[in-house]
Amino acid sequence: MAQAVRHDAMRARNLALVLGEVNARGSLTRAALAEITGLTKTTVSKLVADLIEAGLVVETGAVRDGERGRPGVVVRVSGEHVASVGLEINVDYLAVRVVDLSRTVRLRRTQAVDNRFAQPGDVVALLRDLALKAVDDAVDMGLRVVGGVLAVPGPVDQRTGTVHNAPNLGWRDVPVAALLELPFPVQVENEANLAALGELWFGSGLSDFLHVSGEIGIGAGLVVRGRLFQGSHGFAGELGHVVVSPDGPACRCGGKGCLEQYASQDALAAATGLPPGAGPHGNGAHRTGAQGGGASGNGTQTTPGGTTAGDISWIVSRLEAGDAAALAACERAGWALGVALSSAINLVDPDTIVLGGIYGPLFPWIGEAVAATLTSRLGQMRDAVPPVVVSRLGTEAAALGAAGQVIQRVIADPAALLQT
Amino acid sequence: MAQAVRHDAMRARNLALVLGEVNARGSLTRAALAEITGLTKTTVSKLVADLIEAGLVVETGAVRDGERGRPGVVVRVSGEHVASVGLEINVDYLAVRVVDLSRTVRLRRTQAVDNRFAQPGDVVALLRDLALKAVDDAVDMGLRVVGGVLAVPGPVDQRTGTVHNAPNLGWRDVPVAALLELPFPVQVENEANLAALGELWFGSGLSDFLHVSGEIGIGAGLVVRGRLFQGSHGFAGELGHVVVSPDGPACRCGGKGCLEQYASQDALAAATGLPPGAGPHGNGAHRTGAQGGGASGNGTQTTPGGTTAGDISWIVSRLEAGDAAALAACERAGWALGVALSSAINLVDPDTIVLGGIYGPLFPWIGEAVAATLTSRLGQMRDAVPPVVVSRLGTEAAALGAAGQVIQRVIADPAALLQT
DNA sequence: ATATTTAGTCCACAACGTAGACTAATTCAG
DNA sequence: CTGAATTAGTCTACGTTGTGGACTAAATAT
Numbered sequence: 077m078a079q080a081v082r083h084d085a086m087r088a089r090n091l092a093l094v095l096g097e098v099n100a101r102g103s104l105t106r107a108a109l110a111e112i113t114g115l116t117k118t119t120v121s122k123l124v125a126d127l128i129e130a131g132l133v134v135e136t137g138a139v140r141d142g143e144r145g146r147p148g149v150v151v152r153v154s155g156e157h158v159a160s161v162g163l164e165i166n167v168d169y170l171a172v173r174v175v176d177l178s179r180t181v182r183l184r185r186t187q188a189v190d191n192r193f194a195q196p197g198d199v200v201a202l203l204r205d206l207a208l209k210a211v212d213d214a215v216d217m218g219l220r221v222v223g224g225v226l227a228v229p230g231p232v233d234q235r236t237g238t239v240h241n242a243p244n245l246g247w248r249d250v251p252v253a254a255l256l257e258l259p260f261p262v263q264v265e266n267e268a269n270l271a272a273l274g275e276l277w278f279g280s281g282l283s284d285f286l287h288v289s290g291e292i293g294i295g296a297g298l299v300v301r302g303r304l305f306q307g308s309h310g311f312a313g314e315l316g317h318v319v320v321s322p323d324g325p326a327c328r329c330g331g332k333g334c335l336e337q338y339a340s341q342d343a344l345a346a347a348t349g350l351p352p353g354a355g356p357h358g359n360g361a362h363r364t365g366a367q368g369g370g371a372s373g374n375g376t377q378t379t380p381g382g383t384t385a386g387d388i389s390w391i392v393s394r395l396e397a398g399d400a401a402a403l404a405a406c407e408r409a410g411w412a413l414g415v416a417l418s419s420a421i422n423l424v425d426p427d428t429i430v431l432g433g434i435y436g437p438l439f440p441w442i443g444e445a446v447a448a449t450l451t452s453r454l455g456q457m458r459d460a461v462p463p464v465v466v467s468r469l470g471t472e473a474a475a476l477g478a479a480g481q482v483i484q485r486v487i488a489d490p491a492a493l494l495q496t
Numbered sequence: 497m498a499q500a501v502r503h504d505a506m507r508a509r510n511l512a513l514v515l516g517e518v519n520a521r522g523s524l525t526r527a528a529l530a531e532i533t534g535l536t537k538t539t540v541s542k543l544v545a546d547l548i549e550a551g552l553v554v555e556t557g558a559v560r561d562g563e564r565g566r567p568g569v570v571v572r573v574s575g576e577h578v579a580s581v582g583l584e585i586n587v588d589y590l591a592v593r594v595v596d597l598s599r600t601v602r603l604r605r606t607q608a609v610d611n612r613f614a615q616p617g618d619v620v621a622l623l624r625d626l627a628l629k630a631v632d633d634a635v636d637m638g639l640r641v642v643g644g645v646l647a648v649p650g651p652v653d654q655r656t657g658t659v660h661n662a663p664n665l666g667w668r669d670v671p672v673a674a675l676l677e678l679p680f681p682v683q684v685e686n687e688a689n690l691a692a693l694g695e696l697w698f699g700s701g702l703s704d705f706l707h708v709s710g711e712i713g714i715g716a717g718l719v720v721r722g723r724l725f726q727g728s729h730g731f732a733g734e735l736g737h738v739v740v741s742p743d744g745p746a747c748r749c750g751g752k753g754c755l756e757q758y759a760s761q762d763a764l765a766a767a768t769g770l771p772p773g774a775g776p777h778g779n780g781a782h783r784t785g786a787q788g789g790g791a792s793g794n795g796t797q798t799t800p801g802g803t804t805a806g807d808i809s810w811i812v813s814r815l816e817a818g819d820a821a822a823l824a825a826c827e828r829a830g831w832a833l834g835v836a837l838s839s840a841i842n843l844v845d846p847d848t849i850v851l852g853g854i855y856g857p858l859f860p861w862i863g864e865a866v867a868a869t870l871t872s873r874l875g876q877m878r879d880a881v882p883p884v885v886v887s888r889l890g891t892e893a894a895a896l897g898a899a900g901q902v903i904q905r906v907i908a909d910p911a912a913l914l915q916t
Numbered sequence: 917a918t919a920t921t922t923a924g925t926c927c928a929c930a931a932c933g934t935a936g937a938c939t940a941a942t943t944c945a946g
Numbered sequence: 947c948t949g950a951a952t953t954a955g956t957c958t959a960c961g962t963t964g965t966g967g968a969c970t971a972a973a974t975a976t
Contacts, residue, residue, distance in 0.1 A: 078509070078512070078513050078516065079513075079534075080510060080513060080533050080534045080535045080964090081501070081505075081506045081509040081510055081513075081964090082506075082931085082963090082964060082965085083506075083930080083931040083932055083933095083963075083964065083965095084931080084932095085501075085506075086501045086502075086503075086505075086506050086931085086932065086933080086963095087931080087932065087933095089498070089501040090500060090501055090932090090933085092498070093498050093499075093500060093501075096498065105954075105955095106954075106955065107953075107954055107955075113500050114499075114500045115500045115933075115934095116933070116934055116935075117954080117955065117956085118933075118934070118935085118955090118956075118957080118958095119932080119933055119934075120955095121955065121956070122932090122933090138941085138942095138954095140942085142943090143942090143943080143952085143953080144942065144943035144944065144951070144952050144953070145941080145942060145943075145951085145952040145953025145954070146940060146941040146942050146952080146953050146954045146955075147941070147942060147953085147954075148953080148954055148955080149954080149955085241877065284728040296843075300727065300728050301728070305725065305844075306845075307720065307844050307845025307846070308704040308720050308721070308845050308846055308847040309845055309847070310845070311845040311878075312843060312844050312845040313843065313845075314842035314843065314845075315842070315843065316842075317838075317839075317842040317874075317877070318839040318842055318843060319739065319740070319835050319836075319838060319839045319873075320739070320742060321741065321742055321743075322740060322741055322835045323741075328876065329873070329874070329876050329877040330872060330873060330874065330875050330876030330877065331838060331872075331873035331874070331876075332873075415739050415742045416739075416839075418737075418739060418751060419737075419738040419739045419836075419839050419843075420843055422734035422735070422736075422737040422738055423716075423732060423733065423734065423735065423738060423839075423840055423843055423844060424725075424727050424732050424843060424844060425726075425727025425728050425729055425730070425731040425732040425733075425734075426727070426728055427728040427729070452750060452751075453739075453749070453750060453751040453752075454737075454749070454750065454751070455750050456748065456749050456750030456751075457661070457737070457749040457750065458731075500933090501933095502932090502933060502934085502962090503932075503933065503934095503961080503962045503963055503964095504962080504963090506932095506962090506963065506964080507962085507963065507964095510963090510964085525923075525924095526923075526924065527922075527923055527924075535964075535965095536964070536965055536966070537923080537924065537925085538924090538925075538926080538927095538964075538965070538966085539963080539964055539965080540924095541924065541925070542963090542964090558923095558972090558973095560973085562974090563921085563922080563973090563974080564920070564921050564922070564973065564974035564975065565920085565921040565922025565923070565972080565973060565974075566921080566922050566923045566924075566971060566972040566973050567922085567923075567972070567973060568922080568923055568924080569923080569924085
C-alpha cells in the first residue's frame, strides 16, 4: 500500500515538484518556482541546486525581461546528461530511439525486418545490437542512458517482462526483457499503450484522449489526466476485439464480428482486393535493410522517417486514384470504428479520440465516417461527442512513447536518480 | 498538479498510513503498526495518540496472546464518533443510510415513492426531511455526521453537484446538491459508480471488478486496485449503451442495438409479456409509503430490506413457474450482457464481473448465459475469462457506497478532520 | 525469584522547510 | 549620473517531525 513519509521522502516529493514544473513550463526562475509551488525561495534554491548538481537542470543565464528589479536566473531541464532508449519490435521493422531528458530526440534508427516468421531469439539479438550501438552513440554525445522501454505488438506481463501473446509475430510467452540483457533496466509494454503515451508526450499536447493504433491488429491506449489507464492486469485497450456485430465474420480471438474484422490493415487489404498478408510480407523471407533516420539534433516533431508498418501506401494510392473498392472498404472501416468507439466512449468516457497508426494516412477517407457514426449513435445523450482527430506521429508514436516513459519516470522521481 | 510537501503534509500522510492499516487489518497493537508501516515505535505512538484524541481510533485493552513479553494494547477504528450519510434517489424509492467510521450500518431508512412523474423540488424536499431525521437519530447515538453522498440514477457533474440527465426520473440539469441544503457537504454521484463502491466496501471483499447495476437502465462501475475509474469527465461506465448489435432496436440514446434494449428491466418486462412502465409504476400517482428497515446495530451484510427497484419479483415468479417467454427473455438478456461485457473486458480489463441490481435475483436464470457468451467470445485469446459472480447487496449497494465514500475520505485523510 | 522477551515512552538529535533579514542587480525618477 | 524602488536570490535562527537507542513496564520461562 502506501509508504511512510520521512524527511527524505518529503525532499524527494519536492524535488519532483520543482523538476515537474520546470519540465512543464519550459524555463523558469527560482522566484517563479517559489510562487508556483508555494515553497519558500530558500527551499526552492536548495532543491534547484541539487537538481543542477545532478545534471537534471541547467541555468541558462539571467533574463532581462524589461521589468524593474534584479533579473532572475532562468533554469530549464538539461538535455545534456540523462537519456533513455525507446525500443520497438514490430511485424516489419525494429526501431530504436534515444531521447534526452528535455524530450529531444537525439537518435532515430529504424531497421526494416520481416519478423512474421522469425525466431524470437534472432529478433531480440538483432534488436540488442541496435540498442547497444545506440547506447554507444549516446555515450559519445555525453549522455548517460538510465533505462529503456520496449514496445511489442501485444499484451505483456509487465512484472516479468514477458510477451504474453503477440499473434502477428507468432510469439507466445516470450521473456523478451530477460533475453535482451541490456546494461540498464528495460521494461516491456504493449505497443498500443506506448503509442498513446507517445502522443501524450510528443504529440498534440492533449492530456485526455483515447489513442487508437491501427496496425496489423488494432489496439488503443487510454490517457486520463496525463496518465495511462492499464486495467487490472495491464491488458486494457484491446479495441480490436470490441464487438461491432455479434454475428459478423469469425475472428481469431474466438469471437465474431470484432472490429479487427472490419478495420484492421489486413481487413482493409482484403476488402480492397489484396489477399491479407500479401504485399511486402508473406514471402517468408527474413529480409533486412533500409535504415531510416540517423542522429537528428533538434526538434521532436520531425516527419516520421523509416518504413511504414505494412503496405498502407498501396491502399492510399488506390484511394487517391478513386478506386471504388478501396473507398468502400474505408467507408465500412470508418463505420465499424465508429461503432466500436461508441461502445468505448460509453465505457471509458475519453475526452478526445486520436486516430494513429495506419489511420493517420487513411484519415482523409475514414475520419468522416467515424465522426458521423459517433454523432448518430451518441449525439442524443450527451452535450458533445468527443472530437475525432488524427495523430501526427505515425509509426513514431510507440518508440517515442517507450523512450518517453523512462524520461517521465525520472521527472516524476528525480530523487531515485540522485542516490545512484 | 502536485502539492508541496511540508511537515504538516508529512504528518498527514503518516496519520493516513496508520489509520489505513488499522482500518484494513481490523485491530493492531502499536508495535505491529510500527513493523508494518516501517515507522518507529515512537512515531507510531504519537500518531496513534492523535488519532485517539480525535476519536477516530480506540484502544480495546491489552491482548494476552500467550506469547512471552509485555502484551500490546490493541487499537481499532472507533465507530462511536464519526459517521456519514448515504442518500439515494431512485425511480421508485428514496433511501438513507447512516454508517459509522468502522463501516457499521447504524441506520437504514427506505421510503417507497414513485418519482417518475414527480417534480425534482418535491423529491429533494422529501429526501431532505429523511436525511435530517437520520442526522438527528445519529446525533442521539452520539455520532457526528461529517458528510454525505447522494446517489442518483444518471450521469452527474461532480463539480457542481448537478444531475446532468436522469432519463428515468425525467431530470435534466438539476442542481440537487444545492437544493438539498444539508448542514454538511454533500457530493452527488452516479448510482452505478456508488453501487460498485458499495460492493467494494460492504460486499464480497474483492478490490478489482466491474460491477454491473441492472435497474431501469444499466450502468457499471469499474474498480481497479480499490479505486473507482471515472473517465475523463466522470461519465465512465455507461454499459447500457454499449453496442450489442449495430442494427438492433432503436434506443433512446440515438443508437441502435444498445445493451439496454436487451437486458434492462423494461426490456425484460416487455419480452416477458408486460408492457414497459406498467406494473407498480405508470399510473401517474405519487404514492409514498412502506418504510423498510430502521436502526440495526450490528453487521454490515444484512439482507437488503425495503422495496426492490421495479417489479422484478413479478418476473422472478414467472421464471420460477417455468414461463417460457420469461426464460427466453433471460436467455437473450444473458447473451446480450455477455456480448457487451466481452467488449468491456477487452477495453478495460477487469478482474471479475459482479452482477448487481436486478441481476441479483435474476442471476440463476442469466448467469450461465453470460458466462457462456464470455467464454465463447474471449476464451481463445486469454488464459482466463473473468469469472461472473453475483452481488449480495441488491438494492443496498448504491446507498451504502454513498455512505462509504465519506468514510473512505476520512480514512484516506484523517488530518483534514483533525483541523476542524 | 530471576532471566528473558516484548510493548511502549523518553530524550537527544538529524533532516527539512519557514520566515524574515540581508545582499545583489536591475529600472525609474530627477 | 545618483539614489530610490523593486525584484532575485542567499543566509541564519527556528519550528516541526521522524529517528535511534536508552529506559521503563508487563508479561512468560526457568
